Amino acid sequence: MTADGANGAFQDRNRRSWGRVARRPHKVASPRFRDEVQAVLVGGCQSYKSVLGVGLGRSYSDSCLNPDGAVVDTTALDRLIAFDGESGVLRVESGASLWDILEFAVPRGFFLPTTPGTRYVTVGGAVANDVHGKNHHRAGTFGNHVLSLGLMRSDGQELRVSRDQNPDLFQATVGGLGLTGLILWADLKLTRIPSSHISQQSIPFHSVSEFFDLACESERDFEHTVAWVDCLSAGDNLGRGIFSRGNWSEVGSLTNEPARNRLSIPFDPPAMALNQFSVRAFNEAYFKLNKARAGESTVKYGPFFYPLDAIRHWNRMYGAQGFYQYQSVVPPNVARDATAEMLKEVSHSGQGSFLAVLKTFGDVKSPGMLSFPAPGATLALDFPNRGEETLRLLSRLDRVVDNAGGRLYPAKDGRLPPEQFWRGYPDAETFREYVDPKFSSEFWRRMIAG
Amino acid sequence: MDQSTDLLSGRILILGALSGVAEATARKLAGHGGRLALVGRRAERLENLRDDLRVRGAADVRCYDIDLVAEAHKAQQLSDIAAEMGGIDAVLVFYGALGDQTTADHDINEVARIIDVNFTSAVQWITAVIPFLDASSATHPTILAVSSVAGDRGRRSNYAYGAAKGGLSVFMQGLAHRFAKDGRLRAVTIKMGFVKTAMTAHLDNDGPLWIEPDDAADAIVDILKRKGSIFYVPWFWRFIMLAVRSTPSFIFNKINL
Numbered sequence: 001m002t003a004d005g006a007n008g009a010f011q012d013r014n015r016r017s018w019g020r021v022a023r024r025p026h027k028v029a030s031p032r033f034r035d036e037v038q039a040v041l042v043g044g045c046q047s048y049k050s051v052l053g054v055g056l057g058r059s060y061s062d063s064c065l066n067p068d069g070a071v072v073d074t075t076a077l078d079r080l081i082a083f084d085g086e087s088g089v090l091r092v093e094s095g096a097s098l099w100d101i102l103e104f105a106v107p108r109g110f111f112l113p114t115t116p117g118t119r120y121v122t123v124g125g126a127v128a129n130d131v132h133g134k135n136h137h138r139a140g141t142f143g144n145h146v147l148s149l150g151l152m153r154s155d156g157q158e159l160r161v162s163r164d165q166n167p168d169l170f171q172a173t174v175g176g177l178g179l180t181g182l183i184l185w186a187d188l189k190l191t192r193i194p195s196s197h198i199s200q201q202s203i204p205f206h207s208v209s210e211f212f213d214l215a216c217e218s219e220r221d222f223e224h225t226v227a228w229v230d231c232l233s234a235g236d237n238l239g240r241g242i243f244s245r246g247n248w249s250e251v252g253s254l255t256n257e258p259a260r261n262r263l264s265i266p267f268d269p270p271a272m273a274l275n276q277f278s279v280r281a282f283n284e285a286y287f288k289l290n291k292a293r294a295g296e297s298t299v300k301y302g303p304f305f306y307p308l309d310a311i312r313h314w315n316r317m318y319g320a321q322g323f324y325q326y327q328s329v330v331p332p333n334v335a336r337d338a339t340a341e342m343l344k345e346v347s348h349s350g351q352g353s354f355l356a357v358l359k360t361f362g363d364v365k366s367p368g369m370l371s372f373p374a375p376g377a378t379l380a381l382d383f384p385n386r387g388e389e390t391l392r393l394l395s396r397l398d399r400v401v402d403n404a405g406g407r408l409y410p411a412k413d414g415r416l417p418p419e420q421f422w423r424g425y426p427d428a429e430t431f432r433e434y435v436d437p438k439f440s441s442e443f444w445r446r447m448i449a450g
Numbered sequence: 451m452d453q454s455t456d457l458l459s460g461r462i463l464i465l466g467a468l469s470g471v472a473e474a475t476a477r478k479l480a481g482h483g484g485r486l487a488l489v490g491r492r493a494e495r496l497e498n499l500r501d502d503l504r505v506r507g508a509a510d511v512r513c514y515d516i517d518l519v520a521e522a523h524k525a526q527q528l529s530d531i532a533a534e535m536g537g538i539d540a541v542l543v544f545y546g547a548l549g550d551q552t553t554a555d556h557d558i559n560e561v562a563r564i565i566d567v568n569f570t571s572a573v574q575w576i577t578a579v580i581p582f583l584d585a586s587s588a589t590h591p592t593i594l595a596v597s598s599v600a601g602d603r604g605r606r607s608n609y610a611y612g613a614a615k616g617g618l619s620v621f622m623q624g625l626a627h628r629f630a631k632d633g634r635l636r637a638v639t640i641k642m643g644f645v646k647t648a649m650t651a652h653l654d655n656d657g658p659l660w661i662e663p664d665d666a667a668d669a670i671v672d673i674l675k676r677k678g679s680i681f682y683v684p685w686f687w688r689f690i691m692l693a694v695r696s697t698p699s700f701i702f703n704k705i706n707l
Binding site for chain 1: 470492494495498499501502505506596648652
């Protein structure tokens with residue numbers, strides 16, 4: 001160890017994306033202090049073809065991988081820098097996780113303005129993927145609450161980017177998949193909460209159409225809405241699921257749950273453990289159980305927002321081959337038909353899993369050039385990797401999304417076809433001008449090659 | 451007031467505050483509203499820590515840019531810090547350096563450096579701080595020194611470091627014996643196992659024996675609330691080291707450790 005606690009040398013490490021389809025050797029540096037980053041970045045750019053800032057590696061796709069190049073692991077840059085208890089503005093280093101923020105903020109009566117389905121992502125990752133949550137129809141994306149960012153370019157220059165300062169670079173960086181430079185810190189506007197509990201309602205629905213009616217009627221009175229769909233049900237049951245909606249409870253304490261995961265999947269179970277029969281049986285049981293349990297309840301924020309955080313390494317569930325996640329958004333006018341069509345394809349193929357999530361997005365404009373959320377409906381599906389068979393199904397889903405004028409989420413999709421990316425993101429050509437010349441990722445190289 | 455709240459929110463001097471485990475521990479203490487004096491060698495980095503600890507709730511955080519090994523006027527520095535903090539209730543000694551054993555195998559300067567960093571300077575700071583702890587109004591003013599399991603038995607891969615840490619452990623054990631007579635002051639030795647920090651980043655630091663700095667910090671804060679003077683962190687190292695110590699030399703010498 002160096003006596004000053006620095007840790008900026010590049011070392012060989014294997015990294016893989018959360019979907020675990022790809023595992024690649026990387027050169028990794030993990031600076032601990034902001035004053036180390038400049039030398040690490042400039043040195044990395046001189047020694048390797050390209051660099052990429054990475055966080056906790058929860059992106060399912062190849063957007064968090066940069067084999068042949070180097071990555072700067074930001075997770076040791078996890079300090080809180082300043083907090084204004086009046087305005088709720090927190091300045092935080094980019095490697096801090098959302099859990100680090102909650103641990104600090106919840107007892108003080110604040111919460112993340114919006115949160116994805118896991119606490120184990122970094123602030124830098126949340127910005128770079130412009131993540132969204134169950135309150136999109138109210139709050140928009142994570143980036144909607146980022147006031148400014150510290151961004152270091154590969155020439156070692158630190159820029160401050162916001163809606164007023166370098167606004168184009170701000171729009172490129174929010175949702176910019178880490179390609180515009182290394183995010184050093186962020187100013188986030190936290191939101192006040194009356195308690196750390198959610199008053200929720202679970203309502204079973206029996207068709208896609210019923211889902212959309214529920215979503216429509218719920219958006220006015222409920223901050224959080226989301227639905228689980230049984231993506232293997234067919235015929236009369238097609239599109240059945242459980243709609244969940246909730247608001248912060250006015251009563252209750254402001255307490256965090258312990259971060260420790262009591263459950264863990266310590267190794268890869270055989271892929272056969274999850275086959276269409278076991279998943280179908282699970283989905284059937286899950287639907288029936290929740291239908292029987294439907295009604296109102298008050299729950300802690302953890303199980304409401306982060307059910308999968310309770311199981312460490314849940315991504316191992318799909319076995320050594322890993323899995324694909326597929327998340328699309330389709331515009332409102334065609335959302336009902338396109339969603340039903342996608343579910344039909346999945347159900348017909350028998351390949352779906354139990355993690356199928358359906359939600360409507362609202363009209364709050366996403367700040368980033370490459371932000372995924374847009375008005376309409378988003379469907380997120382998991383598929384165990386069964387090679388060609390799975391890729392063929394995903395291509396069929398691509399066609400549905402394309403015909404509907406929708407697009408796919410780059411952070412989720414390790415095989416997103418380049419043509420579909422450029423069609424789905426009309427601002428991507430503009431975005432390209434702001435990409436740092438020395439920053440790249442496996443995902444980006446796939447896109448520009450296509 | 452019981453020992454825990456008394457000490458954890460007290461005036462705590464952290465020597466080697468930039469180490470990964472020190473920082474993680476300081477964050478826990480900040481959450482208890484502690485008043486912290488951070489000593490390390492890079493002012494800008496200490497200020498990064500200070501900002502973070504203030505946001506997390508530390509009642510007071512001061513930074514002292516001091517070279518803990520080279521500093522010639524240790525007692526005077528402590529006296530200045532105590533004056534600014536209004537006293538010292540506990541001191542946590544985190545700093546150390548693994549050094550390079552292959553160099554130390556033949557280079558007397560590297561041997562001397564390893565012993566200076568891990569032992570000589572540490573026991574001087576510890577000796578010099580005792581009068582300030584005597585003056586503290588805490589129920590049990592405490593010295594906590596982070597030593598290492600490497601000090602339990604000499605091994606070819608790091609015996610200079612092991613000797614220095616072993617010396618530190620014995621010194622702390624003796625101090626605990628000295629304090630036991632009166633029962634007020636405490637001397638606590640942490641025999642630390644493998645932690646994923648900058649100190650060990652060049653090693654293949656993954657596997658069931660390795661813990662995060664945050665886990666080590668939880669253990670240390672818990673130990674500050676308890677009685678006892680020698681602790682293995684994590685606890686299972688007590689049994690590993692029992693086995694390591696009791697292995698006969700004719701077997702041990704054949705193992706590459």
